Amino acid sequence: MEYVIRPIRPTDIDAVWEIEKMCFSVPWSRQSFVLEVEKNGCARYVVAEHSGTVVGYGGMWLVVDEAHITNIAVHPLFRRKGIGQAILKALMAEAHRIGIDKMTLEVRASNIAAQSLYKKLGFVEVGVRKGYYSDNAEDAIIMWNFSISHTLKLIQGG
DSSP states (O other): OOOEEEEOOGGGHHHHHHHHHHHOSSOOOHHHHHHHHHTOTTEEEEEEEETTEEEEEEEEEEETTEEEEEEEEEOGGGOSSSHHHHHHHHHHHHHHHTTOOEEEEEEETTOHHHHHHHHHTTOEEEEEETTOOTTTOOOEEEEEESOHHHHHHHHTTO
């Protein structure tokens, strides 16, 4: 399946919000995405587009010398096609491009598929946020990649 990863545009917000609502039990509001895309100078977002339709997205905040993944989601009909991995790799490449070499995220303890993807891309578990998720008090696993540059070299075969 062919898809393109590109920077988000304000016209993508409705599609991103629809995916957000499908993927998360406590979704961000549409207004949150508007603020992230149009007002937050520390945020970077990308979308995955297939045949002119947004099928996934991901974002991060750039905080001093670290990148914090805010969310990554893929439309349920387009999962298991490498889109989530491509989104994460694009965010890592963008962080690296601007001189950031560390990235962190939180992931539900029950989301084994996501944890597997993150480990594949050089993230390691460093802690737990007890009761982090407001819908069911599930714990979040804190993961870090302490060398984006090293991971990107490995991915590119160098």
